[in-house]
Amino acid sequence: MSKDLPLIHELSRxxxxxxxxxxxxxxPVRFRIMQHLADRQMCITGDIVAFTSLAQSTVSQxxxxxxxxxxxxxxxxxxxxxxxxxxxGLQFLKGQIESWLPxxxxxxxxxxxxxxx
Amino acid sequence: MSKDLPLIHELSRxxxxxxxxxxxxxxPVRFRIMQHLADRQMCITGDIVAFTSLAQSTVSQxxxxxxxxxxxxxxxxxxxxxxxxxxxGLQFLKGQIESWLPxxxxxxxxxxxxxxx
DNA sequence: GGTTTTTATCGTAAAATTACGATATAGAAG
DNA sequence: CTTCTATATCGTAATTTTACGATAAAAACC
Numbered sequence: 001m002s003k004d005l006p007l008i009h010e011l012s013r014x015x016x017x018x019x020x021x022x023x024x025x026x027x028p029v030r031f032r033i034m035q036h037l038a039d040r041q042m043c044i045t046g047d048i049v050a051f052t053s054l055a056q057s058t059v060s061q062x063x064x065x066x067x068x069x070x071x072x073x074x075x076x077x078x079x080x081x082x083x084x085x086x087x088x089g090l091q092f093l094k095g096q097i098e099s100w101l102p103x104x105x106x107x108x109x110x111x112x113x114x115x116x117x
Numbered sequence: 118m119s120k121d122l123p124l125i126h127e128l129s130r131x132x133x134x135x136x137x138x139x140x141x142x143x144x145p146v147r148f149r150i151m152q153h154l155a156d157r158q159m160c161i162t163g164d165i166v167a168f169t170s171l172a173q174s175t176v177s178q179x180x181x182x183x184x185x186x187x188x189x190x191x192x193x194x195x196x197x198x199x200x201x202x203x204x205x206g207l208q209f210l211k212g213q214i215e216s217w218l219p220x221x222x223x224x225x226x227x228x229x230x231x232x233x234x
Numbered sequence: 235g236g237t238t239t240t241t242a243t244c245g246t247a248a249a250a251t252t253a254c255g256a257t258a259t260a261g262a263a264g
Numbered sequence: 265c266t267t268c269t270a271t272a273t274c275g276t277a278a279t280t281t282t283a284c285g286a287t288a289a290a291a292a293c294c
Contacts, residue, residue, distance in 0.1 A: 011149070015148075015152075019145055019148045022139055022142045022143050022148065023143040023144070023145070024143075025136075025139045025143065026139050026140040026141075026142065026143020026144075027140070027143075027281085027282085028136055028140070029282090031136045031139065032128070034218065035132075035218065037221075038218035038219075038220050038221035039220055041220060041221070041223065045240075045241075046239095046240065046241075054282095054283070054284090055283060055284050055285075056240085056241075056242095056284095057241090057242080057243080057244090057283080057284065057285075057286090058282070058283050058284070060241065060242055060243080061242090061243090061282080061283080062282090063241095063242095064242085064243095076241090076290085076291090078239095078240085078290090078291060078292065079238095079239055079240045079241075079290065079291045079292060080239085080240050080241070080291090081240080081241060081242085084222075085218060085221045085222055087221070087222035090218060090221060090222065093214065094214055094215060094217070097210065097211055097214040097215075098211060098214075098215065100211070101151065101152065101155035101202060101207060102155075103155050103156055103158060104154075104155035104158070104202045104204070104207060105201075105202055105204035105207065106158065144251085144252085146252090162270075162271075163269095163270060163271080171252095171253070171254090172253065172254050172255075173254095173270085173271075173272095174253080174254065174255075174256090174271090174272080174273080174274090175252070175253050175254070176271095177271060177272055177273080178252080178253085178272090178273090179252090180271095180272095181272085181273095193260085193261090193271090195260095195261060195262065195269095195270085196260065196261045196262060196268090196269055196270045196271075197261095197269085197270050197271070198270080198271060198272085
């Protein structure tokens, strides 16, 4: 997460966090886990293992990635761990995407033939 | 893009497209290319190669991924190819994220101690 | 105490992604 | 027609990611 090309150094703090979130969500299993967590509202844990039909260690790994990206939060509940979508994280993601690439596509939908796009 | 677990089969068409976009954007180089394209507004091409300081073939590969995800559009302009952010694609992405996980975090920001989150 | 349950971590094999050079393609320019 | 320029594609090496089983850790339960 820190040997990511000189390119990344020109990014704002928010952009770096956004990129990390997108990377975490870029995996279809994790994408699906997010949906599942949002649906159940309440936190889950080994439930996700059954849901994904992947090995427990694999799921635990995916949950770690999502947690480190700030997309979910886990709380130890007895012997188990209870996860839920991070309201703050999701809010951040939505806000960032909403205002992402503001300079883009200012000209009309798609007319100009010269200057290509 | 089609051997993606049984999990993916329960997804809507829009969700599949969204997941594909997130996967494309999950790479920091491609994330950065999108920003660069948006900044320049006008389309570019070998310019991106200089910008990223990666091999031409590598950049071409990344552009292909972005193009296939519907995030950019390329138009052959003489011997070169001119790229720009896809207005439709970006609009789709923003719309989908905005309404993503609607069932999430309905309870207050973060109070409940029981039932974990 | 010991046992059971649930999860995290470790080590590793398999698979996918990324990056590169070399080559092929297409159009512009002479 | 030949040359030059700009990209795309191919084949492949290096890296990263993903998935698994085995093991460790922590709490509930007997």
